[in-house]
Amino acid sequence: MGRTIFAGGTVVTAEGSFDADVLVEDEKIVAVGTDLSYEVAETIDVSGKLLMPGFIDGHTHMDMPFGGTVTADDWATGTAAALAGGTTTIVDFSLQDVDGSLGDAVDTWHEKARGKALVDYGFHVAITNLAQVKDEISRLPELGVSSIKIFMAYKGTPLYAEDADLFEAMQIAREAGVLVMVHAENGDVVAKLQEQALAAGNTDPVYHALTRPEEAEAEATNRAIQLAEIAGAPLLVVHVSCAAALEPIHRAHELGQTVYAETCPQYFVFSVEDLRKPGFEGAKYVCSPPMREKWNREPLWRGLQLGDLQIFGSDHCAFNFEGQKDLGRNDFTKIPNGCPGAEERAMVLWTHGVLEGRVSENQFVAVLATNQAKVHGLYPRKGMLAPGSDADIVVWDPMLETTATVANRHGNVDYTPYEGMDFHGGPSEVYVRGNLAYKDGDVIAEHGSGRFVERNFTHPAI
Numbered sequence: 001m002g003r004t005i006f007a008g009g010t011v012v013t014a015e016g017s018f019d020a021d022v023l024v025e026d027e028k029i030v031a032v033g034t035d036l037s038y039e040v041a042e043t044i045d046v047s048g049k050l051l052m053p054g055f056i057d058g059h060t061h062m063d064m065p066f067g068g069t070v071t072a073d074d075w076a077t078g079t080a081a082a083l084a085g086g087t088t089t090i091v092d093f094s095l096q097d098v099d100g101s102l103g104d105a106v107d108t109w110h111e112k113a114r115g116k117a118l119v120d121y122g123f124h125v126a127i128t129n130l131a132q133v134k135d136e137i138s139r140l141p142e143l144g145v146s147s148i149k150i151f152m153a154y155k156g157t158p159l160y161a162e163d164a165d166l167f168e169a170m171q172i173a174r175e176a177g178v179l180v181m182v183h184a185e186n187g188d189v190v191a192k193l194q195e196q197a198l199a200a201g202n203t204d205p206v207y208h209a210l211t212r213p214e215e216a217e218a219e220a221t222n223r224a225i226q227l228a229e230i231a232g233a234p235l236l237v238v239h240v241s242c243a244a245a246l247e248p249i250h251r252a253h254e255l256g257q258t259v260y261a262e263t264c265p266q267y268f269v270f271s272v273e274d275l276r277k278p279g280f281e282g283a284k285y286v287c288s289p290p291m292r293e294k295w296n297r298e299p300l301w302r303g304l305q306l307g308d309l310q311i312f313g314s315d316h317c318a319f320n321f322e323g324q325k326d327l328g329r330n331d332f333t334k335i336p337n338g339c340p341g342a343e344e345r346a347m348v349l350w351t352h353g354v355l356e357g358r359v360s361e362n363q364f365v366a367v368l369a370t371n372q373a374k375v376h377g378l379y380p381r382k383g384m385l386a387p388g389s390d391a392d393i394v395v396w397d398p399m400l401e402t403t404a405t406v407a408n409r410h411g412n413v414d415y416t417p418y419e420g421m422d423f424h425g426g427p428s429e430v431y432v433r434g435n436l437a438y439k440d441g442d443v444i445a446e447h448g449s450g451r452f453v454e455r456n457f458t459h460p461a462i
């Protein structure tokens with residue numbers, strides 16, 4: 001690959017925006033500036049466009065067994081959706097088999113991704129049986145894995161962990177230099193409320209939300225934060241959905257504790273009312289934590305503004321309506337939990353965040369790319385446009401107009417919860433390590449062109 005220059009655009013980083021050209025050579029950025037005097041093989045005119053570091057999505061579930069089925073997007077279709085949303089790196093959850101090792105989980109996920117991935121990728125490991133793998137956590141960094149996820153929810157499934165296991169995992173992870181991520185919902189409370197709802201004959205999708213109250217998320221978030229403080233471990237609270245859960249995170253930050261927190265697009269555009277849609281349509285919006293009442297959105301925006309929520313991940317966990325979501329037609333607890341969102345993530349944030357004046361374009365880049373790279377151990381190789389970084393580049397067209405509909409989605413799902421939603425601004429071209437991977441609606445990257453990236457957690461201050 002010769003030298004390529006992206007000329008005439010505005011570079012947008014987490015720190016600021018400025019007019020500059022970006023010079024790329026051998027998959028890397030070699031210079032960012034004006035009047036760059038290099039011989040180049042190709043000039044790409046990006047005037048009128050914004051150049052941003054490729055987005056990183058630290059929260060996806062591709063080809064993952066869950067809720068009695070397997071997610072609808074595999075590594076080919078899921079990474080196509082991600083790419084169409086400007087994402088050039090994902091970090092996906094490999095799942096420990098109850099009797100398996102963490103190494104096996106990582107190997108299995110390598111197999112799933114091989115020959116299919118269109119974007120670069122790393123893995124977290126979701127722990128299902130701590131007793132089996134206590135000694136192995138410290139060896140995860142040798143596998144290029146720097147994070148584990150512990151579930152305080154999903155009681156009655158192998159994912160659910162008691163406090164003793166969560167706490168011990170935190171202690172082990174601290175020593176190992178591994179980041180603990182938590183799914184914070186009180187599993188006992190949710191299980192009891194579900195049992196009571198079903199006993200009362202309340203089987204509709206909306207009871208998914210009504211049996212997972214905000215307080216159950218807030219309580220578990222606070223508990224995880226306190227346990228992390230005792231263990232002396234950094235913590236990442238994923239998919240924060242509501243104001244009540246944000247409060248203990250804000251308090252922890254005031255006290256100087258290292259707590260990272262992620263929120264997701266679905267909590268800014270959907271609400272509990274969507275789960276009330278007739279004809280079982282509400283099942284399309286079932287994810288955990290659930291969609292909340294609308295008033296939670298403004299506090300979540302403030303959380304992004306203030307930096308209490310440092311990252312914006314998709315939690316892309318897609319299931320078809322037919323054959324998957326409808327497993328729960330007569331019992332909401334059997335609806336597989338999760339929604340697609342990898343493709344819409346950045347466009348939701350731009351349309352409702354940047355264009356409505358709630359976050360700056362620089363905060364947009366921070367929570368989609370730079371902070372993601374820092375929290376997930378990819379920085380500075382990923383997440384920034386600077387010499388030495390991978391040439392993962394989003395050419396963002398602020399004039400692009402898109403209306404989401406299932407026919408123009410790039411994933412493999414038979415519906416989109418975003419059906420009919422308008423987005424202003426989006427990626428017109430996406431480059432992965434200097435290679436054009438997506439252009440004007442078409443995925444160009446070859447299956448298998450995405451590469452595994454080793455990650456290394458470095459306790460970043462953000």
Ligand code: URP
Binds near residue numbers: 287339
């Ligand atoms: O409903 C969700 N979020 N499904 C994916 C699994 C998880 O808890 O992240």
Ligand code: ZN
Binds near residue numbers: 182288
């Ligand atoms: Zn979760």
Ligand code: ZN
Binds near residue numbers: 059061315316317
């Ligand atoms: Zn998830």
